[in-house]
Amino acid sequence: ATMALLKPNSASRLGAPSPTPSNSSASATKRKRHEDVAPAAVVYSQPQETGTGNHVYTQLTYTIEHLRSTQKWMTFKEIMNYLNIPENDHETRSHLETLYRSENPANRVEYNPKDNTYRYKPKYDIRNTSELKGWLQNQKSAQGLSVKDLKDGWHSVQDDIKTLEDKQEVLVKRNQKDSLAKTVWINDPSLMHKMDDDFKHQWHGILLPPNPDDLRNKLLGAGLKPSSAPREATSTKPKEKKRKAPRRGGKQTNTHMASILKDFSHMRK
Structure with missing residues (x-):
């Protein structure tokens, strides 16, 4: 009877009851939308080798490094093939050829x-x-x-200098750390004389006194002045300059006006 009292359209205006959530939907984790997912971090590595470079001065640097490593004469075509420069790139080839043949002292390419x-x-x-x-x-x-x-233009310089040193044709100063040759001088083997063994024995048999004071006393006893002797202080007072006496007398002038001018010579100090 109660349902009969309701108007025909009243049922449509009543909100439908919400369905009871199931166990699976209640326990499920809330899904994230696609736009809520953070993008994975992108790791940027060093740029890969993309070629020998397009800049002409970059090509010049590559040329110098290649010629330094090879240490031999190369034709222009061989260098262009190494740099991978196309034959139709006439502008780059012409510019590089001009740089190779430059007479600038800083140029590190020698042209024959x-x-x-x-x-x-x-x-x-x-x-x-x-x-x-x-x-x-x-x-x-x-x-x-x-x-x-x-070493910049001679890769085997260390071994070759050792050969000259063994022949006594050069004098060599070596690093104390790694014993590599540091500086080289010319030497005359004819001036190298072998010392007598008896002289070497006598030379090394002369020992210096262990106490520096003993050496000083021996030098003083021999009438020699040791380097540790105190220096005598020298006077740095400048010499006094003699003052010149004032000039007296001198040649008199205006003698033709002696009768007019008054004589004040007696008042001179």
């Missing part, structure tokens, strides 16, 4: 116009033992040569 070849140009044009001895003999002074500068 006889056969149009190129090689690395080190600081010193020394690549073997004969060139080293010639350079040391022709220099005006007896200055040594840094082995580090020679």
Whole structure:
């Protein structure tokens, strides 16, 4: 009877009861929307080698490093093949050829116009033992040569200098840490004389006094002045300059006006 009292459209206006959640839906984890998921972190690595580079000065650097490692004459075509520069890239090829043949002292590419070849140009044009001895003999002074500068264009310089040293043709200063040659000088083997064994024995038999004061007393006893003697203080007082006496008298002038001017010579001090 109660249902009969309801209007026909009243049932549609009543909210439908919500369904009872099941055990599976109640315990399930709330799903995340696709846009809520954080993207995975992207790890950026170092850029990979993409070629020899397009910049002409980058190509020049690659050329110098390649010529330094090979230490031999190369044609322009061989260098272009190493740099992987196309034959139709006339602008880059022309620019590089101009840089290779530049007379700038800082240019590290040596050009041979006889056969149009190129090689690395080190600081010193020394690549073997004969060139080293010639350079040391022709220099005006007896200055040594840094082995580090020679290694730039002479990879086996350490072994070759050791060979010259064994022949007593050069004098070598070595590093204390690794015994590698540091500086090299020219030497004359004819001036190298073998010392007598008796002289060596006598030389090493002379021992210095263990106490420095004993050595000082022996020098004083022999009438020698030891280097540890105090220096005598020298006077640094400047010499007094003599003052010049004022000049008296002198040649008189205006004698034709003596009758007019008054004489004040008696008032001079």
